[in-house]
Amino acid sequence: MNIAYLLLLAPAPALAGFGFLALAPFPMTRRPAALIGAVAGAAPFFIMLPVLFHCFGGGCDPAKIAPIMTLTFGETDVALALGLDGLSVIAGTTVSGIGALVLLYAVGYMAEERGRDVRRFFALMNLFVAGMLSVTLAADSIVFFLGWEIIGLCSFFLIGYYTDRPRALVGARKAFVMTRIADAALLAALLLLFLEAGSVRLADLIPAGVAMTPERQAMVAALLLVGALGKSAQLPFQTWLPTAMVGPTPVSALLHSATMVAAGAFLLARLAPIFAAAPMVAGVTAAIGLATAIFGAICALAQTDAKQMLAYSSISQIGFMVLALGLGAPGAAMAHFVIHAFFKSLLFLSAGVLSHSAGGSTAIRALAGGSARAPMAFLALAAGAASLAGLPFVTAGWYSKEAVLAAAWDAGVIGKLLWLLSLGAAAVTAAYAARLILAAAAPGAMNAAPNTDDRHSDDLARPSIRAPLVALAILALLGGVLVGPILHLLHEAHHDLAFIAVALGAIAPLLGAWVGYRLHAGGDAWLHTPFMRDARRGGQVDARYQAFVVRPFRRFKNRIARADPFEIRLPMPKVAAAEAEAAPIGGLLRRISRWRRARRPIRIRLPGWRAAEPVARLDLVGQATVSAGTFITRLATRALQPDRIDVAGTGAARAVGGFAEFVRRVQTGRVRDYLFALALGVGVLLLFA
Amino acid sequence: MMGGTMLIALLAASGGLFVAGAFGLVSRRGVLFQLISIEIMLGAPALAFIAAGAYHGNAAGQGMYVLVLALAAAEAALGLALYVRLRRGAAAEGSVGDSDGISELKR
Helix, strand or coil: CCCCHHHHHCHHHHHHHHHHHHHCCCCCCHHHHHHHHHHHHHHHHHHHHHHHHHHHHHHCCCCEEEEEEEEEECCEEEEEEEEECHHHHHHHHHHHHHHHHHHHHHHHHHHHCCHHHHHHHHHHHHHHHHHHHHHHHECEHHHHHHHHHHHHHHHHHHHCCCCCCHHHHHHHHHHHHHHHHHHHHHHHHHHHHHHHHCCCEHHHHHHHHHCCCHHHHHHHHHHHHHHHHHHCCCCCCCCHHHHHHHCCHHHHHHHHHHCHHHHHHHHHHHCHHHHHHCHHHHHHHHHHHHHHHHHHHHHHHHCCEHHHHHHHHHHHHHHHHHHHHHCCCHHHHHHHHHHHHHHHHHHHHHHHHHHHHCCCCCECHHHCCHHHHCHHHHHHHHHHHHHHHCCCCCCHHHHHHHHHHHHHHCCHHHHHHHHHHHHHHHHHHHHHHHHHHHHHHCCCCCCCCCCCCCCCCCHHHCHHHHHHHHHHHHHHHHHHHHHHHHHHHCCCCCCCCCHHHHHHHHHHHHHHHHHHHHHHHCCCHHHHCHHHHHHHCHHHHHHHHHHHHHHHHHHHHHHHHHCCCCEEEEECHHHHHHHHHHCCCCCHHHHHHHHHHCEEEEECCCCCCCCCCCCCCCCHHHHHHHHHHHHHHHHHHHCCCCCHHHHHHHHHHHHHHHHHHHHHHHCCCCHHHHHHHHHHHHHHHHHHC | CCCHHHHHHHHHHHHHHHHHHHHHHHHCCEHHHHHHHHHHHHHHHHHHHHHHHHHHCCCHHHHHHHHHHHHHHHHHHHHHHHHHHHHCCCCCCCCCCEHHHCCHHHC
């Protein structure tokens, strides 16, 4: 039997769990809801495991397909299917495995929430696991896009999980809108590929994409890149991810660090041949990835909130993946995807426990004393941070980051520059990881927040919280052994670095950690420098978007909406004359601006022309454009006024009403009228007879 | 026995009676007059039965006349009962002698 058919079972339990939790028509208390959610969400992992072993045994070559069903639209067959190859199995197993551990953790973590909310949470998490699995396992663009949209939707609902917090709702809306913009680009790219290939199978789309003319190829690749950047929160879409951290910790751990945001990297890896054929776009990809890695690392260093730091860290780490993909090394990117999923979910989960023990605060300062309050969570956090920093040889992060750096090293002269820059980003990564650990290791009160209720202090007593931490900590430290097999599975040669590169790569994290230690020991003064303040707000990109894009657009829109083609504003003669006399020679610009300020609206109006509101300021060019446009539109539509089809439609409607009014009069209620009609009818019938 | 001409004349008279009764029923508004008109309309078939029986020399025509008489009596009894009910309407509704006044079913 084709083992690929086993894949069809993988998203099924999670989908069933979602359906049951969402639709079961009876109330459910917290415990059964959590149990059902965790079991259904963990089941896919146990289906993916045998597939993974089969794959490591060489069962994935050649790629296999498990058809779901085929829809026929006219001449086109839309064949929905799941595919079994190295990429889908690696990503699918990672997603389902991390999903299982995070859901297990959530059983304990969410134990204090209300039953109704717990049910909603687990239903959405199950839907997410099913959606993410269909993204990773998809063998056609339809299932892929469907899963892509499902995870976007789940992300929206889960960011806004605390519906009574305005920040959560704002964050959810922001994430949704930002990713929607990118999704539109992705949809356009997939449709263009479909037109090119005449098939939705990825196995057909990719060769068709490779064989396209360079111009079309560049366009499709660029659109795909935009889609991936949006989902993965890369520059310039990165602003949604930090605000998405208002969701519960398991959501941040699973969706907004380990799996969903890495879906963009997965997309690029899946369609890597198209990017390999479009070197321009690949170069842009690498540049954006590197820029994001550096930007995210610096922003993470400047944070004062642990969850925010981890959010920027995710942005930065996915930047490394995108860099590797731009350099044509999807194997290295996927290796980093897997290892990053391990250590980032570990960081989030252990930070969640630490923040619970600190009375619910996620500030880095509040973590002080965490090593004494929750030693196990602290050790897990240390393991995750060491892996994030990429401490040489003893952590998994080192091996996957080396794979990425090696891909850069081998990419020619420019590659050496990229290597150097990404080494810098890695050093900054180590610095902020060290900051996080040192903050948690610092002495602090055993009970950091005595006035808050102590309900979360028993987190570590729950086995459902301890088990995922231990499992992920082991993976984050020893998962490095997986890098080789992953590269092998994706048919990518392991780059052998020169000794000097390995040595520098090993020194950089240590150097970064030392810088982090110095920063930690040196007090908080450096955090208040303008540069760090700016970085703490993510470069204030939001404010700049607002100033340079949103506000001008809104102004332009208002101008168009309000423009009154026959309104001309003239200056008040007296003031203008005084101004002109007072103005120095050469102060022409100033004079014009004063003239504009001293204007008075004079309206010249023709009947039938109306503006909604007075124009805010004189703008001859804008008004001329708009009035010319309006005039031409009016000319063009005059022949169609009034719209005859419209008139006919209204007339028909009126006729029906009138006829009904007429017929209604027949019913008088008078006996003799009815009798008369009866007699008349009988008489007519007799005449015919 | 009687001739064909006589039969035609009698049937014409019967038709005239029916039409007169129907006209009265449609044109009069008083319930009592309408009842009388119905009696006239009932008389028309009775006359037709008698004429046809006499023409064919068959007693069945006269038998049918007796049936029609019984029907007319029953109809008169029902109609008068309804008329009495209408005239005795509750004070709030007012008594009704006019068939145009009983049009509530229209609503």
